[in-house]
Amino acid sequence: MLAADVGDLRTEMLFTALRGTDGSSSLAFTIFQELAVNIVEGRLLPGHEVNSAELARRFNTSRTPVREALLLLEREDLVIIPPRRRPYVSPVALPQVREIYEIRASLYGLVSQLLVERATDEEIHGLAEWQALLVEDARLGDVDGYFWHNVGFRNAEASLSKNGELQRRLSSLGLQMHRFRHLSLSLPGRLLHSLADHERLVRAYADRDAALAAAVSRSLVLRGYHAIERSGRV
Amino acid sequence: MLAADVGDLRTEMLFTALRGTDGSSSLAFTIFQELAVNIVEGRLLPGHEVNSAELARRFNTSRTPVREALLLLEREDLVIIPPRRRPYVSPVALPQVREIYEIRASLYGLVSQLLVERATDEEIHGLAEWQALLVEDARLGDVDGYFWHNVGFRNAEASLSKNGELQRRLSSLGLQMHRFRHLSLSLPGRLLHSLADHERLVRAYADRDAALAAAVSRSLVLRGYHAIERSGRV
DNA sequence: TCACGGCAGAGTGTCGACAGTTTGTGAAAA
C-alpha cells in the first residue's frame, strides 16, 4: 500500500545518501523507509505512538524487523524510544528547528567552500541547469516543483563537495528538515527571495569565490529558518 | 570484565551526549558501549569481523541485543554491516579521516561562534580553567592528561553553544575521531602548537570576538588533521 | 467525594529455534 509512496521518485531522493548505510537490507529498511516518509510528509504527527506489535501485523512480519526499523528511525531523530515505553514520533519544537537549521547552515557553508575548491567547470555548469529549473518553477509559481528541484540542487551541491561523510550527514539532516521545510517555502514571497539567493550562489560558484559562496550558502539556509520563525507556524 | 573499562571516568566522557539517544536501555547499550570503547581504543582493529553468535556467548545473552548493539555501532560508523554478511570494524583510511576532520572543523567553528553569542562571562571563565589544566599538562609533558583534558575542554565548549543537536552530533563525530586522535597529539611538538591555539581561542572568547573564535577553532581542528597527514601513520 | 492500592490488559525486551544464504573445504576434472 505504501510501496507507491516509497517507490516515488521524489521521496526516493530523500534516502539516496542513506541507503548504503543501512544494515539489514530488506525488511527492516523497507519498514523504516515507509515510516520515515509518513513522518516527514506529516501523515504521522509528532507525539503519535507507534506500536511494534501493530506494525508487525500491518507489515506481515514479526516484531524483530520492526524493532530494527524503529532503531533506524531513532538514528534519524524521527522517533524517540524511551526505555520500556512506547516509541513515539519525535516532536518538532521551534528551538530544535533552530538548532537543526544552524547546523545545516554551517555544513552547507562547508559544502559550498569545498565545492569551489574541488568541482570542475562542467560540474558547476550542471548546477546552473538545476538553477534554470528553479527559475522556471518560480515563474510558474509551482511551489511543489520548486521544492523538489531545490532538493535536487542541494543534493547535487553536497555530492560535488566530494566529501561522502558530509553528504551522508546532510542527507540525514535533510530528512529531518523536510518535516517543516515545506512550511518555509509556501510562505508568500519566500520563493522569490530563495531564488535570488540561489542566483548569487551560482554566480559565486562560477567566479570560484569560496568565501562568498560559503557566506551566501549559510545565509540561504538561515533565511529559511527566519521565514519559519516569523510565520509563527511551528 | 569490561565493566572496568566502560565505567572508567575518562572513557565515560565519550558517551555522555550519546547516552540519552539510545533506545534499548541496558543490554544492547551496554554491549554497544563495550564494543565501542574497544574499537576507539584500538583493541579491535579495522577489518576485524564481529560475529553476533560469539558476542552473544561472550555477554551471556541471545543474539537479539547483540544485533541491536551492532546497529548502534553502525550508527556511529564504527562497524559496517553488509547485508547477509558478517559485520566488521570499519576501516580508517586517510581520505575518510580528512572528511571527518573537515566536518568537525566546520561544526566547531559554529560552536565557537554560538558560544561567544550565548555563553555568560562565568561560563567562559570556566573554559579558562580547563585551559589552565592543559597548560599544566603541557608543562609536565603529560600527553595522556592533555588528551583527556582536551576532550573535557571540547565538551565544555560544545555544551556552551547551547545547541543540543550540535552537541550530540559532535559527540558522535568525536567517538569516531578518537580512533586516530591520539596519533595526532603524540607527534613531537604537536602538543605545544595545540596549546598555543587554545590560548588564542580562549582569548577570542574573552574578547567576545565571534569571527576570530570561529576561525581559530576551525584551524585548530584542521591543524590536527595536517599533523596526522604529515606523520604518514594512517 | 476523593485519594490510595491493587489488578488486569497491553507492550517491550529477550530468548531459543529455524530457514535461507554465504563461506570454506575437499574431491573431481582438466
Next chain:
DNA sequence: TTTTCACAAACTGTCGACACTCTGCCGTGA
C-alpha cells in the same frame, strides 16, 4: 598442479513465545 564444482559448516535474518514492566481502571477506605 591448477581449476571447478559440490557439499558441509557457519552465520545471518526472521519468527513465535515468554517474562517482566508499565498503564489505566476499578474497587476500597477515608
